[in-house]
Amino acid sequence: MNENEVFQKLIDLHSLYIQSRYAHWLQYELYTWQWWLLIICPIAFWLLWIKVVDRKKIIEILLYGLLIFIFTTAMDAIGIAYLLWDYQIKTLSKLPHIFSLDTAVFPVIYMLIYQYYPRWNTYLTSIVVMSAVFSFVGEPFLAWIGIYIMLKWKYVYSFPVFIAIGIICKVFVDWLVSIRQKNYLM
Numbered sequence: 142m143n144e145n146e147v148f149q150k151l152i153d154l155h156s157l158y159i160q161s162r163y164a165h166w167l168q169y170e171l172y173t174w175q176w177w178l179l180i181i182c183p184i185a186f187w188l189l190w191i192k193v194v195d196r197k198k199i200i201e202i203l204l205y206g207l208l209i210f211i212f213t214t215a216m217d218a219i220g221i222a223y224l225l226w227d228y229q230i231k232t233l234s235k236l237p238h239i240f241s242l243d244t245a246v247f248p249v250i251y252m253l254i255y256q257y258y259p260r261w262n263t264y265l266t267s268i269v270v271m272s273a274v275f276s277f278v279g280e281p282f283l284a285w286i287g288i289y290i291m292l293k294w295k296y297v298y299s300f301p302v303f304i305a306i307g308i309i310c311k312v313f314v315d316w317l318v319s320i321r322q323k324n325y326l327m
Contacts, residue, residue, distance in 0.1 A: 162234060163234045163235075166231060166234035167234070170229070170231060170234070171234075173230060175230040175286055175287060175288050176230055176232065178286075178288075179230065179231075179239065179240075179241040179242075179288070180232060180241070182241055182242075182246055183241040183244060183246065184245075186246055186249040187245055187249065189249065190249045190252065190253070193253070193256075194252070195256050198256065201314060201318055202252050202255060202256055203252075204314055204317070205251070205252055205255045205310055205311070206248040206249070206251065206252040206255075207248075208309075208310040208314065209247055209248045209251040209252070209306065209307075209310055210243060210247070210248045212306045212309070212310065213242070213243045213247045213248070213306065214243045216306075217239065217243055223293075225291075225293050225294040226289065226290060226291050226292055226293075226294045227290050227292060228288060228289060228290065229287055229288060229289075229290055230287065230288045239288070239289070247275075250271060251271075251306075251307060251310070254267045254268060254271060254307070255310075264307075264311060265308075268303070268307040268308070271303065272299075272300050272303035272304045272307070273300060275299065275303050276296050276297065276299040276303060277296055277300070280296050280299060281296060
């Protein structure tokens with residue numbers, strides 16, 4: 142086989158995978174109670190956030206949340222691509238990750254911590270507690286209800302990742318805020 146034939150075979154296999162995944166989604170995922178949970182959770186989390194967000198710092202908080210979204214979505218894509226984990230139930234069949242967690246649950250919880258614990262010592266404590274809950278309660282719960290499947294991953298691996306994401310995003314946003322404050326003082 143030449144390079145073009147191999148590439149065409151890869152495209153054909155990928156197309157078969159997408160068709161199979163879509164058929165699975167239609168028959169086994171769509172409208173299940175887990176699917177509804179993944180639909181309702183983001184709505185509830187964003188409504189909560191709208192109710193409690195500090196509107197004076199909304200741009201800063203949203204920037205932080207956007208960075209969290211970027212990191213969690215990228216980590217999900219990497220984890221799935223390297224067959225570390227997968228999701229048996231998805232809100233949308235064409236997305237390779239659990240969209241509702243990446244777009245709502247993770248960003249909203251991180252943003253609430255960022256808003257309510259601006260000082261580093263309390264922020265770090267909160268991020269460590271949140272990471273423990275996500276890693277050792279949230280992930281096992283999602284696995285137990287049949288949404289999350291660990292392939293070559295362990296819950297303990299997620300713990301430092303969730304902490305690192307929170308630290309990196311806070312460092313970056315705090316740095317940008319300090320630049321803005323210095324420019325206002327000039």
